Amino acid sequence: MKFGIVVFPGSNCDEDAYHAVVDVLGAEAVYLWHKAHDLEGVDVVLLPGGFAYGDYLRAGAIARFSPIMQEVAAHAQRGGPVIGICNGFQILCEAKLLPGALLRNAGLQYISEMVRLRVENADTMFTNRYEPGAIVRMPIAHGEGRYTADTETLDRLEGEGRVVFRYVNAVGEPDASGNPNGSMRNIAGIVSAEGNVLGLMPHPERAVEDVLGSHDGLALFQSMLARVSA
């Protein structure tokens, strides 16, 4: 299986993603420059974290006009897997490949810390290697991660099982104390209606080895390997 890691001016987690996918997972990966018009036959597109275009105007607002994003949208429409991590999630929302928006953290501060997440849906191509309801640890590192959408959208996401990861507290409950950024309903990650586009603020690619403080992110990549190669 081949991953395509999109590199925008300002991406800074592209090499972390490459390391996770190639060195730890053992899959193939290529970098795709944002000006490219060709996905080079990759199976999975990964939009990494960072500050594409300096987050000018709004995080992800300019990046979605990069030439490669047309190819990414076409890939998603064909049912191809797309994963957006952190800034990649912001770009997917701006590109309307996922609903909602990511706003300035409620506490106004940039937060870089390990968080606890509950796997809300373990029956997606991104989470099938997790136990349903598993509590996992991954780092977050963002200033704009407060997931926001209207009530109708939130209800639809919940009803369709599209909330995949939720922030939880030390005992695994999604309350305010476990919510680092004020996200509505503690939402940390969602999938598209067809289930092939995932966006999440936490960084699974920075949680793939014990030396990083957690290896809980690895199962996400293993899930894709299991589903996409099958």
Added chain:
Amino acid sequence: MSRFRVSIHIVPRRGILDPQGKAVTDALHSLGFSAVADTRIGRHVVLDVAAPNAAAADTAAREMCDKLLANPVTEDYEIAKVEGV
């Protein structure tokens, strides 16, 4: 074609938490401006555009807001002023 300067106000939609606005409201209260009930902090965009007339400049600016300048999920915008330059 004439040139117009279009001023646009973009603010977080009412009902959506604006933590910056809340922090500023609190600061204003501590300065004694207790009459302030709410503060919304957004962006002020000034465009210099060519258009046949002011109405066309206004229409073009609205389209730009819908497509890029404002986020339809979380923000409201208002064309504050269109003036010839």
